[in-house]
Amino acid sequence: MKAPASTAVYFRVTGGLFLLLALTVSLAFVDMGPLNIVVAMTIAVVKALLVVLYFMHVKSADGVTRAAACAGVLWLIVMVALTLSDFLTRT
Amino acid sequence: MGEHRIPVAHQFDDSVQQRSAATLGMWIFLATEVLFFGGMVLAYAVYRVLNPEAFARASRVQNILLGGINTAVLLTSSCTMALAVHAAQHGQRRRSVICLLSTMFLGLAFLVIKGVEYAEKLHEHLVPGIDFRYAGADAGAAQLYFILYFLLTGFHALHLTIGIGLLAVLAVRSALGYFSAEYSNPVEVAGLYWHFVDIVWIFLYPLIYLIQAYR
Amino acid sequence: MMHGFPIFPPAASTTAHQVDALFTGLLIMTVFFSGLIFFCITFFAIRYREGSKASRANARSEHLPLELAWMIIPLGISFVFYVWASTLFAKMHVAPPDATEIYVVGKQWMWKIQHQQGNREINELHVPAGRPVKLIMTSQDVIHSFFVPAFRIKQDVLPGRYSTEWFQATTPGVYHFFCSQFCGTSHASMIGDVIVMEPSQYERWLAGESTGTPMASSGEQLFRQFGCATCHQANNTGRGPSLVGLMGSRVALEGGGAVVADREYVQESILNPAAKIVRGYRPLMPVFRNQLTADQVSQLIEYIRSLGGSPVAAEGSTQ
């Protein structure tokens, strides 16, 4: 949980986030069919990971914090996946 | 309040225990928040799977530029928030206050831009429940898109507003010297909350604005 | 016949006894395991009561093989029952293709039933014994559920959707049916009787009580009455697509994508035409949501089915 000595890492991460933002917007204008949503979500996950790991210091956090950070997302995935298992298999 | 006296509540053994309790508490709270937004995300996922075309068409009324600017604003605010925490942890009171105030300012800017977008929707009769009129063929499914748009962004804006309030209190306390290099826990915990609100938006932007920008 | 203490309701369909068999299997398993637990607790509680002389030598508080045993054995038993129940369900779920189709509409608080031949009844359902019958059900307001205990079947009836269930009655007689999904004030009076008749008797009943107009013909009348034929011309020259051979076919849509024209699609296209527009046509059709009852929509669907189409149409949606 300790903050790094230098603030340089925050500026680098912010720069990365802006690049990814530009990337996701420009790729949204390319017709990739069903891949558009996959690409957009992948970029969003990378952005979120940057924020979680560096801004929220999970990179240097203990196991409990990491578990808590994962739990909500994991449960959300379970909820969406099992619900869609109904909607996608309706006949 | 003494500059280096760390307030430890009676139930804790020491400030280390207090700090890890507060941090873990916030993380668990954020886990509940994920599921809270998750309910709406699930509704969004189901209805988008059922009505892919309608969602794509409805999303075209969104202003990708304003949404993009807002994303940039929030990303920047996360950076200033991280800097505020960093400054607080190193006992740099002045820097910490300035960073907190800039974070608040960016949060407010986000809300203003969001307000402009809401006003446009209201003007164009795109607010379900308030004289909703939609020119496209599939008004029913489009209405679902707009309800979910308002629910998701509305709850997000509510969280942001709470965050701004939180930062205001912290900025005042910072200025009054409540925090020090040894005791900056409230700022850290508020930072976690702020970053979470940012992450929610990171997902909302492509889900709401960028469904079919290429058409 | 209901005197004394019946445990099983009358079993009057081909699958009822199979459900009862599964139920009995579960019952035996339950009696065995709860008996085992009750016995252990009682026996231990008495034998090892405080101050008793029973030996406590070598008492242990862990035993890995035992733990594994009481994980693996229940897992195996669960697996057996899962497979048993699921195969039976799969059989109960899919109706035979030659089933007699009867339309059911649930509304607060009655069941309206329409036979293909045009007979209509309320809170009564006449069916032949020995022939599969498929109920095609929809709701006009909230969710209902069509439950016939004697047939061991139940299926929720949803607004905006057609759900189905089927049975083959075995024994002539009168059996209850209930609405089993809470639907408002008079939920408990949304009940009726299934009257199972010998097939010959059933034919006579159909002929005798008939309103004279088969569903498809009523649908045809509605089709003319509401001016549908003006646009939906058989030779595809109208402003709307031809409906001949529509049922069960794949329909390409405006804006990409395609759907199979089943009952839900036709129902949606009548009630809310703009939801899916056939490729090459414009959204001109008026909305019939508040002009047609669920019964009438079913009649129109039967009419469109009578115009031909692939056999898939008869299936409609299976759930």
Next chain:
Amino acid sequence: MSPHSITTHDHYLNAGYGVRSWLLTTDHKRIAILYMISITFFFFIGGFFAFLMRMELLTPDGDLVSAETYNKLFSMHGITMVWFFLIPSIPSVLGNFLVPLMVGARDLAFPRLNLLSWYIYVAGGLFTLAAMIFGGVDTGWTFYTPFSSTYAHSNVIPVVIGIFILGFSSILTALNFIVTIHTMRAPGLTWFRLPLFIWAMYATSIILVLATPVLAITLAMLGVERIFGVGLFDPALGGDPLLFQHLFWFYSHPAVYIMILPAMGVVSEVITCFARKKVFGYKFMAFSLLAIASVGFLVWGHHMFVSGQSAYAGMVFSALSFIVAIPSAVKVFNWAATLYKGSISYHTPVLYGFGFIGLFTIGGLTGLFLASIAVDVHVHDTYFVIAHFHYIMVGGAVMGYLGGIHYWWPKMTGRLYPEGWAKFAALVLFVGFNLTFFPQFILGYLGMPRRYHVYPPEFQVLNVLSSAGATILGIGYLIPFVYLIWSLRHGKNAGANPWRASGLEWQTTSPPPVNNFEETPVVTGEPYTYAEEESPGG
């Protein structure tokens, strides 16, 4: 009968007497007492609704109350019992009292949050109560759309708001427990030295934290649909009512485990204490709690087998539901094995413990009938389901709660209750419970649907039996209520550890001092060290 040591030491009860000392307290023990009083109030309200329903069902006709009233009665019975009694029962009362004591801490991690959670509970409770008094609600506790969102004319919105508020109380309590258990354990108290009650609280808290927000947003969406007339779940406007059911049961199925896991924790403590033997298979018991909590999240679709959900999803949910049976079986077998070669004394708590194991076994095994998809088609929404979940919730959770109250009452109040009366009450409850709910299994298989205030006459015999049982059950609940209150003044002095139990909570005085322990305890060994303490060789 004058109290002895209770007046001679300082403890949390005599630390202050004014109303303010209670309403502004941040002491977890006092907050537990506040919760106990509040949930008892709601328990009797919910019980009163149930009593009226059982009286109505004595005859096949609707002669006592109208259809509308009956519909409100079962709705409000469910809402009150589920949200205002069962879910807070063991966690908020016993958990609040015991978690800090059992981990050797001075209080929960966030005492003010704890008090806030009680106030939120009371606010949600009063809001809902007002909505019930001024009109009531008739949607059932499940709020199925589109009935609740479009067709019901009762106070849906106020009740939904009340439950929405209440949800925050659950979340705050659970958050507090998780943080406390993680960060505030006494020195030497490693995870595998924790009492199983703590494991149960931990597992329960995980469910509360991850499921409750979904209920909150679901009810919020229901409210939006009803207030603004927009179609989130209404098929007439493009929505899908089954989405509501998915969201609702994603919370409400795990909610069943919120009720039963704490009771399992209580029973583990009680059985091991009165068998004077370490609980059998400690690690399996601990992990089975976590297993039930996590797998319990994957099975909600078994409430929807006949709802119009796809057959494929139905079969997936059926398989997952069978899997929950495994950790449940592990628990039951381990309790039985704990008794083997124990030295069992029959005090009231252990009678509740035996009752719990028996009733939970039946409740759990009948759950397999409902997981078996082909049988569920027949018994879904009949009295079979009613009987099944009352075996879990009343036979399981309430028995566990009462067992826990009797076990820790001496610790909480410093007093003993009259043992003879207590055993008698336990027996009355066991008999009354089975007479009430066992006939409902048969009724259900015969096909009597739930939520019917009139029914075909052939169901009457079983309904009369059930109502007769309900009367006995009702009286059974009044007996402990009376003698426990009586014991507050007249009960014998309990002493620090009347049951000679292990566990940190018994090492401090009864009632405990405000800060729980004179000095922070240090733990050096495993839990439940009964065998060594009693074996003649040492």
